[in-house]
Amino acid sequence: MVIKDRSPFTPGNPVPVELFVGRTTQLEEILKNVKQARTGKQENIFLAGERGIGKSSFAKFVCNMACKERLLSVHVFLGQVTSLDEMVRRIFEELIKVSNTQSWYEKISDYFRDKIQQIDLFGVAVSFNPSKEETRELVNKFDEAIANIAEKIKPEKSGLFIVLDDIDTISRTPDFANWYKSFVDKVATHFDYFPICIMLIGLPEFRDNLSKNQPSLMRVFRVVEIEKLQDPEVRDFFSRAFKKVNIEVEESAMSIMVKYSSGLPTIMHEIGDAIFWIDTDGIVKVDDVVNGVFVAAGNIGKKYLDPLVYRAIRSEKYRSILRKLGESQLSKSPDLRFKKTDIVAKLTPEEKGVFDNFLRKMGELGVIIADKESERGTYKFINDIYLVSILMESLEHRSKAK
Ligand SMILES: Nc1ncnc2c1ncn2[C@@H]1O[C@H](COP(=O)(O)OP(=O)(O)OP(=O)(O)O)[C@@H](O)[C@H]1O
Ligand SMILES: [Mg+2]
Structure with a gap:
């Protein structure tokens, strides 16, 4: 019996640096730009990727590397932020926080004078609360304020690396695009x-x-894209994560974990975490994985498919189609592909009437895609675990109905 207290898997949180895998080309490219910034050349990068694909984890890893390259790095989350004022306040607050215990802190805090508050309740914590007018000034003179900080942290640091994460909300405002454009122009x-x-x-x-709000801004950014992980990278991840907690993985078990992860880091962590808690003897075997995949599918159903699919498709007709789709996949030994005509044959006339809309909606939600390699009218599920989740929902529905 192995005693377990802490899973190495972090579903839903950026991965710790030592378990980060893949992304080598993107890393190289960004590091090149980061180093170039040190020579005084302003760089603007846009990191794009689907939800949960690993953007924040990547940023965390890059910040870590940038630190080693003597850049002061901050990772600012702008999830619900809708105003430039709040955005800029958070950027400076973060800069002040990471400087708090550093030798240049005096010089920076001097610059911001009385707007910084030390809250020493739990160790060292700082908050930055400028007045409305002062915040406006920082928004309008962002270029100068930032350049000023860069100047003050010399010679310890040779530049700044600022990550603005989750900008989706704020980027929808025309303010943001116009502000960024004028910032870049002023710097130039x-x-x-x-x-x-x-x-x-x-x-x-x-x-x-952006291109709707400020077309010329698009030229400013280097776009770097993050996509699915490769199978060998997923494998590398599982072996490192289990090794970290002294758990062995049998080869046959490994290949199932890799297959079900389908290159999606979120799913990889859900599966790993479930297996970690299921295993009892410190060796991951096929039956641990089978059980783990079921547990993970349940969690993924609740966490991702529920909000994504079941809530988006309130219509009972859609749900019923989805169950029939799941069950028909089950009956022909689970396969990710299905032909539109095969499913149509199982539908009621009302369901048939909305089937095209259903397929389009599922495509938009990232659950299925048209399978370009097979004949027309063939679709496939984006990954196995979505299919497993859908099957579980339909089994549950059936047992409730009984
Ligand atoms: N390169 C990686 N190696 C190992 N695990 C990773 C990697 N990238 C991401 N993960 C894991 O995948 C999950 C999603 O990652 P992350 O939160 O970074 O994605 P994201 O794209 O920022 O998501 P969101 O769109 O929700 O902001 C997390 O559990 C994280 O630990
Ligand atoms: Mg993120």
């Missing part, structure tokens, strides 16, 4: 030396928002 006209790299992170739609 007023500064020969601006050792600052800014990386924005958002869903791929961000580009559409």
